[in-house]
Amino acid sequence: xxxxxxxxxxxxxxxxxxxxxxxxxxxxxxxxxxxxxxxxxxxxxxxxxxxxxxxxxxxxxxxxxxxxxxxxxxxxxxxxxxxxxxxxxxxxxxxxxxxxxxxxxxxxxxxxxxxxxxxxxxxxxxxxxxxxxxxxxxxxxxxxxxxxxxxxxxxxxxxxxxxxxxxxxxxxxxxxxxxxxxxxxxxxxxxxxxxxxxxxxxxxxxxxxxxxxxxxxxxxxxxxxxxxxxxxxxxxxxxxxxxxxxxxxxxxxxxxxxxxxxxxxxxxxxxxxxxxxxxxxxxxxxxxxx
Amino acid sequence: xxxxxxxxxxxxxxxxxxxxxxxxxxxxxxxxxxxxxxxxxxxxxxxxxxxxxxxxxxxxxxxxxxxxxxxxxxxxxxxxxxxxxxxxxxxxxxxxxxxxxxxxxxxxxxxxxxxxxxxxxxxxxxxxxxxxxxxxxxxxxxxxxxxxxxxxxxxxxxxxxxxxxxxxxxxxxxxxxxxxxxxxxxxxxxxxxxxxxxxxxxxxxxxxxxxxxxxxxxxxxxxxxxxxxxxxxxxxxxxxxxxxxxxxxxxxxxxxxxxxxxxxxxxxxxxxxxxxxxxxxxxxxxxxxxxxxxxxxxxxxxxxxxxxxxxxxxxxxxxxxxxxxxxxxxxxxxxxxxxxxxxxxxxxxxxxxxxxxxxxxxxxxxxxxxxxxxxxxxxxxxxxxxxxxxxxxxxxxxxxxxxxxxxxxxxxxxxxxxxxxxxxxxxxxxxxxxxxxxxxxxxxxxxxxx
Numbered sequence: 244x245x246x247x248x249x250x251x252x253x254x255x256x257x258x259x260x261x262x263x264x265x266x267x268x269x270x271x272x273x274x275x276x277x278x279x280x281x282x283x284x285x286x287x288x289x290x291x292x293x294x295x296x297x298x299x300x301x302x303x304x305x306x307x308x309x310x311x312x313x314x315x316x317x318x319x320x321x322x323x324x325x326x327x328x329x330x331x332x333x334x335x336x337x338x339x340x341x342x343x344x345x346x347x348x349x350x351x352x353x354x355x356x357x358x359x360x361x362x363x364x365x366x367x368x369x370x371x372x373x374x375x376x377x378x379x380x381x382x383x384x385x386x387x388x389x390x391x392x393x394x395x396x397x398x399x400x401x402x403x404x405x406x407x408x409x410x411x412x413x414x415x416x417x418x419x420x421x422x423x424x425x426x427x428x429x430x431x432x433x434x435x436x437x438x439x440x441x442x443x444x445x446x447x448x449x450x451x452x453x454x455x456x457x458x459x460x461x462x463x464x465x466x467x468x469x470x471x472x473x474x475x476x477x478x479x480x481x482x483x484x485x486x487x488x489x490x491x492x493x494x495x496x497x498x499x500x501x502x503x504x505x506x507x508x509x510x511x512x513x514x515x516x517x518x519x520x521x522x523x524x525x526x527x528x529x530x531x532x533x
Numbered sequence: 534x535x536x537x538x539x540x541x542x543x544x545x546x547x548x549x550x551x552x553x554x555x556x557x558x559x560x561x562x563x564x565x566x567x568x569x570x571x572x573x574x575x576x577x578x579x580x581x582x583x584x585x586x587x588x589x590x591x592x593x594x595x596x597x598x599x600x601x602x603x604x605x606x607x608x609x610x611x612x613x614x615x616x617x618x619x620x621x622x623x624x625x626x627x628x629x630x631x632x633x634x635x636x637x638x639x640x641x642x643x644x645x646x647x648x649x650x651x652x653x654x655x656x657x658x659x660x661x662x663x664x665x666x667x668x669x670x671x672x673x674x675x676x677x678x679x680x681x682x683x684x685x686x687x688x689x690x691x692x693x694x695x696x697x698x699x700x701x702x703x704x705x706x707x708x709x710x711x712x713x714x715x716x717x718x719x720x721x722x723x724x725x726x727x728x729x730x731x732x733x734x735x736x737x738x739x740x741x742x743x744x745x746x747x748x749x750x751x752x753x754x755x756x757x758x759x760x761x762x763x764x765x766x767x768x769x770x771x772x773x774x775x776x777x778x779x780x781x782x783x784x785x786x787x788x789x790x791x792x793x794x795x796x797x798x799x800x801x802x803x804x805x806x807x808x809x810x811x812x813x814x815x816x817x818x819x820x821x822x823x824x825x826x827x828x829x830x831x832x833x834x835x836x837x838x839x840x841x842x843x844x845x846x847x848x849x850x851x852x853x854x855x856x857x858x859x860x861x862x863x864x865x866x867x868x869x870x871x872x873x874x875x876x877x878x879x880x881x882x883x884x885x886x887x888x889x890x891x892x893x894x895x896x897x898x899x900x901x902x903x904x905x906x907x908x909x910x911x912x913x914x915x916x917x918x919x920x921x922x923x924x925x926x927x928x929x930x931x932x933x934x935x936x937x938x939x940x941x942x943x944x945x946x947x948x949x950x951x952x953x954x955x956x957x958x959x960x961x962x963x964x965x966x967x968x969x970x971x972x973x974x975x976x977x978x979x980x981x982x983x
Contacts, residue, residue, distance in 0.1 A: 287674055290675070388814060389815055391815050482817065483757075501954060
C-alpha cells in the first residue's frame with residue numbers, strides 16, 4: 244500500500260519533467276518523423292500532404308545530400324581525431340608544474356567561451372582572399388595569388404574543421420586535465436622508479452587510466468560533429484556550390500530556402516539516428532568501463 | 534532507513550502541496566486585482582464612451598478603438614527605416630488610435646521566424662516578402678490577403694512590369710514599395726586618371742581589366758559568398774543572349790527548357806569574363822557589402838558589382854572626398870548594342886490573412902506608396918514603383934542615372950525556388966572555376982525537374 248503511494252508520489256515529482264519531455268522533445272520528434280512521409284512548404288498545417296517514401300527516395304538519390312553526408316563524416320572524423328590529440332597533449336602540458344602553464348590553460352580554453360558565430364566571422368575575415376593570412380603568405384612570397392581558404396569548394400570544409408579544432412581543443416583539454424587529476428601520483432612515481440620512460444608512462448599508465456574520459460570525450464565530439472551548423476553557416480553557408488555543405492546546413496536549406504519540410508525532416512531524422520547511434524555506443528562503452 | 538525515506542518523501546510532498554496552495558492563493562490575489570482594475574477600466578471606458586457619444590459624434594469607429602499593427606521587414610540598413618518611419622508618422626497623424634509596431638529581423642532569421650509565425654497563425658499584420666523564390670509559394674499558401682481589389686482604390690498605378698512581377702495565378706498579392714537596378718559601379722576619378730572609358734562591349738571590359746591589372750588594380754569586385762550576387766551575373770547575361778526578354782519567364786513556367794541556347798550562351802559569357810580576368814580574386818570568400826565593397830572603397834578594385842540604390846547610400850558616404858563614382862550597366866556582348874541593366878521590385882509588402890485589421894493594414898500600405906511616400910523614397914535615393922511626378926531638378930546625377938536605368942531594366946527574377954537556388958549555388962561553382970558551363974546547365978535542368 245505504502246509502496247504504491249510512494250510510486251504515486253514519485254510519479255508526481257517526475258510529472259513536470261515528463262510533461263516537458265513530451266511537449267518539447269517527444270511530440271516534435273514524432274511530428275518530424277511523420278513529416279518525413281509528407282510534403283509541406285511550412286506555411287499552413289492544413290496543406291500537409293502524405294507522399295509515402297518520396298522524400299526518402301528523393302534524398303537518397305540526391306547528390307547534394309550525398310555530399311553533405313560525406314562532408315559531415317569528414318568533419319566528425321577529423322575534428323574528433325585532432326580535438327582529442329590536441330586536447331590530450333594540451334592537458335599533459337598544462338599538468339606539468341612549469342611556468343606559464345596556468346596562462347596556457349586559460350588561453351587555450353578561452354575560445355570555448357566564445358560563440359561559434361563570433362569565431363566564424365573572425366576566421367572568415369582572417370581567411371578571405373585579402374585577409375591577414377593571405378597578406379602574410381604573399382609577403383613571404385609563398386604564392387602570388389591569394390589562397391581561397393573559404394572560396395574553394397575543395398578546401399572550404401577543411402578550413403572550417405581547423406577553425407572548429409581551434410575553438411574546441413580547450414574543451415577537450417579540460418576534460419583530459421580533469422581525468423589526469425584522478426590518476427594517483429604514486430602510480431606515476433612507481434613507474435618512474437621502475438625505469439619507465441615518458442613514452443611508456445603515457446601509453447601504458449596514463450592512457451589506460453584515462454579510458455573512461457577518452458570514451459566520453461570521443462563520443463561528445465562525434466555527437467557535436469553530427470549536429471554542426473552554426474560555424475559552417477557563418478563561414479560559408481555550406482558553399483561554395485555546396486562544397487562545405489553538412490547535414491545540418493542542408494537541412495536548413497531544404498526547410499527555409501527550398502521550403503521542403505518533408506525532405507528537411509528526413510535529414511533531421513538522419514542526424515537524430517546518427518547521434519543516437521553514437522549515444523548508444525557511448526552508453527555501452529561506459530557501462531563496460533564501469 | 535526505508536521508513537525514514539518514506540517519511541521524508543511524504544514531508545516533501547506536503548511542502549510541495551503547501552507551495553502549490555500558496556502560489557494558487559497568490560495567483561487568485563492577482564486575478565482579484567486584475568478583475569478590480571478591469572472593472573475600474575470598464576467604468577472609465579463607459580464614461581469616456583458617453584462623453585465621446587455626446588461631444589464627438591462625427592468620430593469614426595476606427596478612431597474609437599485602439600489598434601496595433603505589427604510590421605516586419607529585414608531592411609534595417611540604409612535609409613529604408615526612414616521611409617517606413619515617415620509613413621508611420623503620417624499614418625498615425627490621421628489614425629492616432631493605431632500604433633505601428635515595427636520589427637526588423639535579420640534576413641538570415643527572417644524566413645525561419647516568418648514561417649513559424651505563419652504556420653502558427655500568428656503572422657504580423659504587414660510583412661516584407663522576398664521578390665523571388667518564396668514569393669509564389671507564399672502567395673499560394675492561402676496565408677496572405679490578395680491585393681487585386683484593394684489596388685483599385687487609392688493606390689498609385691504601379692508600372693506594368695511591376696504588376697506582372699507581383700501577380701500570381703491572376704491576382705496581385707503584394708504592394709511594391711520601390712524598385713532597384715543592378716549596375717556596375719566604377720571609380721570615375723581613377724578612370725579619368727588612367728584615360729579609360731566605359732567599355733562598350735564585354736570584350737572591351739576584358740581589355741579594360743587587363744589595363745587595370747597593369748596598373749595594379751583589380752577589375753570588378755564581387756562577393757558571391759552571399760549567393761544572390763552570382764545569380765545576377767547570370768541574369769545580366771541573359772538580358773543580352775535573349776533579345777526577346779521572354780525566355781527566362783518561359784523556362785520558369787516550364788514551357789521551354791533551361792538548356793535553351795540563350796542560357797548556355799549566357800553562362801559561357803560569364804565564364805569568358807571570369808577567365809578574362811575581369812573579377813577580383815576570391816569572389817566566393819567575400820560578402821557583397823563587406824569584402825567586395827571594401828575593395829572598391831579602398832580603391833583596390835576600380836569597379837564593383839552589383840550596385841543599386843540599396844547600397845549607393847552607404848558607398849557614397851564611404852567614398853566621400855576620396856573619389857567620385859558612377860554606374861554603368863554590364864556592357865553588351867557586341868559594341869553598338871544597347872546596354873541593359875537588370876532590376877526589379879526591391880521592397881514589397883503583403884498583408885496577413887490572419888490579421889484582425891486587414892483594412893487598416895492595407896491603409897498603411899497606401900501611406901507607404903502614396904505621393905508623400907514617393908517623395909521620401911526619392912529623397913533617399915530609392916526608386917518608387919509608380920510614376921514619380923515630383924520635382925527632379927535637385928536630384929543627384931547618380932539618382933538620375935538609376936532612374937534612367939530603371940526604364941530599361943530586364944528581369945532578374947526566377948520564381949521556381951529549386952531552380953533559383955540551383956542558379957545561385959551553380960554560380961559559386963562558376964566563379965570558383967570548379968564547375969563547367971555544361972554542368973551548371975545540367976544542375977538547373979535537374980532542379981527544374983523537381
